[in-house]
Amino acid sequence: MAIDLSVVIPVYNARKILRQNAGRIISALEKERIDYEIIFCDDKSRDDSKEILEGLAQKTPCIKYLLNEENQGLGGCLTRLFAEAQGENIIYCDCDLPFGEGVFKQLLDASCNYDIVVASRYKGERNKTRLYRKIFSRLYFFFCWILFSLDVRDIGSGSVLIKRNIIPKLNLHAKGFDIHAEMYVKAISLGFKINEIPVKSYEVGEGSFSVLKHGLNIVIGTMRFWLKK
Secondary structure: OOEEEEEEEEOOOOOHHHHHHHHHHHHHOOOOOEEEEEEEEEEOOOOOOHHHHHHHHOOOOOOEEEEEOOOHHHHHHHHHHHHHHEEEEEEEEEOOOOOOOOHHHHHHHHHOOOEEEEEOOOOOOOOOOOOHHHHHHHHHHHHHHHHOOOOOOOOOOOEEEEEEEHHHOOOOOOOOOHHHHHHHHHHHHHOOOOOEOOOOOOOOOOOOHHHHHHHHHHHHHHHHHHHOO
């Protein structure tokens, strides 16, 4: 039976923040008085994230966790999480809560008549973002604008709401961070509506994304998607 909301969270080497941020998420969602679940997917972490998730799931009925036997990348984690989620609304959230726990209410409030809602660092809010990340994000935005005329300013947003009923129609395949562009481009081509809302962001750590490690792969993956369209 479907519930109101699934919060899905990819995890990679996040042992330092898992317990605290799980508590912050639960506290925020309890205030909304809705039926919810929280699903983590550990992407073959090298630290003890797996053991922490096991403990959280045992103690907290609303928490579930998945384990990848091999590292699947962000896209691989998200497609597995989307398939597991039972909520009418699904919020994908980075483990480090880049927009804080208040973003869940903001996304839900903005979802009326929209299929996807994107929390944005670059639309209407003055946010402090590490310079190298901001430069890459702006370059990638223009890259996707040239290829797809995609007008989502914060393509790599770490907090996105998506209606569960549209996910099978998107037929997502990307394994890496380029899954964001694939999701938005396919949604728009199918006539689904995207709402990008300004939300205050917080610099809470390096996160799982690295320009040096992932930047080139994102560009290559996006080009492959463009060539197949």
